[in-house]
Amino acid sequence: MALLKRRIRGEDDIPTASLPDIVFMLLIFFLVTTTIDIDIGIPMQLPDRGGEFKVNPENISNVLINAQGQILIDDELTDITQVQEVTRTKVETRGLDADGKPKLIVSIKTEKETKYDAFIQVLDAVKAAGATKISIAEPES
Amino acid sequence: MQFAKKTKAGADIPTASLPDIIFMLLIFFMVVTVFKEFNGLPVLLPAARTTEKLESKRNIAYLWADKLGRVSVDDKIVTMDDIEPIMAEKFAGNRRIIISMKIDKDVEMGLVTDIQEQLRDAYTLRVSYATRLK
Numbered sequence: 675m676a677l678l679k680r681r682i683r684g685e686d687d688i689p690t691a692s693l694p695d696i697v698f699m700l701l702i703f704f705l706v707t708t709t710i711d712i713d714i715g716i717p718m719q720l721p722d723r724g725g726e727f728k729v730n731p732e733n734i735s736n737v738l739i740n741a742q743g744q745i746l747i748d749d750e751l752t753d754i755t756q757v758q759e760v761t762r763t764k765v766e767t768r769g770l771d772a773d774g775k776p777k778l779i780v781s782i783k784t785e786k787e788t789k790y791d792a793f794i795q796v797l798d799a800v801k802a803a804g805a806t807k808i809s810i811a812e813p814e815s
Numbered sequence: 816m817q818f819a820k821k822t823k824a825g826a827d828i829p830t831a832s833l834p835d836i837i838f839m840l841l842i843f844f845m846v847v848t849v850f851k852e853f854n855g856l857p858v859l860l861p862a863a864r865t866t867e868k869l870e871s872k873r874n875i876a877y878l879w880a881d882k883l884g885r886v887s888v889d890d891k892i893v894t895m896d897d898i899e900p901i902m903a904e905k906f907a908g909n910r911r912i913i914i915s916m917k918i919d920k921d922v923e924m925g926l927v928t929d930i931q932e933q934l935r936d937a938y939t940l941r942v943s944y945a946t947r948l949k
Contacts, residue, residue: 690834697837704844713869713915715943720935786925790918793927794861794944801865810931813924 716797721809733777735764735805739796741787754795761803775806783811855879855887861920863946874911876902876939880930882921895929902937917945 737757738746745752747760761780768777780800784793800808856879869875878898879887886893888901905912914934918927934942 694834694837697834697841701837701841701844704841704848708844708848713872713875713943713945714866714948715869715915715945716863716865717867717869717913717941717943720931720940720942722940723935784924784928786923786928788924789920790922790924790927791861791920793924794863794920794946797944798863798865798946798949813928 716794716801718808718810729779733768734779734781735761737780737782737796737800739782739784739788739792741785741789743789743792745792745796754792754799757796757799758803761800761805765804776804778805779807779809780805781809781811784813786813788813855890855917856881856885856919858882858917858919859921860917860945860947862949863944864949866946866948867943869913869915869943874909875913875915876905878914878916878930880916880918880922880926882919884922884926886926886930895933898930898933899936902934902939906937906939911941912939913941913943914939915943915945 736746736748740746743754745754745757747757748764750760752760761778765776765778771777782793782796782800797808855877858879858881877888879885881887886895886898888898893901902914916927916930918930931942934940
């Protein structure tokens, strides 16, 4: 019976003085390894199937991009650096509709062999020009 | 008028709750840390200025297309005809789903259009052209 008696009467608590240090170390580890990556991109709403509707042809600006990356805006050859300027002028000329949005509809048409990058550069410039109604036409083969 | 100090309390900042605060921070970072980066295909995204942040990650599905013409959804290489059923299932699960299309800048528009046609069939009409910041 005597053997079962506790021999040490010392402190039996786990020392918690260094707990913040340990947790700090873990925290720093997670701080360093965390990469909060945000997805960025150009949002686009694809058209519904069979939702064809008539628009005033005057409000459409046709943008064509060929396989070589050359850009034609309403039958005028335009350099990529000029796309934003040209489109902005067109947006301002057409004015705003009842909802306060630009009337201009930019229709981007590409060829099947057109590089995606060329398309994104044009789309980017058109968006930067303030056009909100952008249509992506089926490529010509 | 006397402005004598009323309290005789110590000027120390109480550090008793410090571990709790740090624990809270720790738990936050543990939760948001993603170790395995979900990787589809090696793509070089085009750069653009008019990019927008996408809303919460829960509503995003990814689609990769590389310059060899391969298309990948959820870490698997898929054929063009597979896209529609996969996306239709995703749309059924979450009607606010946005497809973030990570397409290599050297991909031809023919492929991009084919993908978009599949997405239209699946009714996943909200897309985003993933880009780098210029």
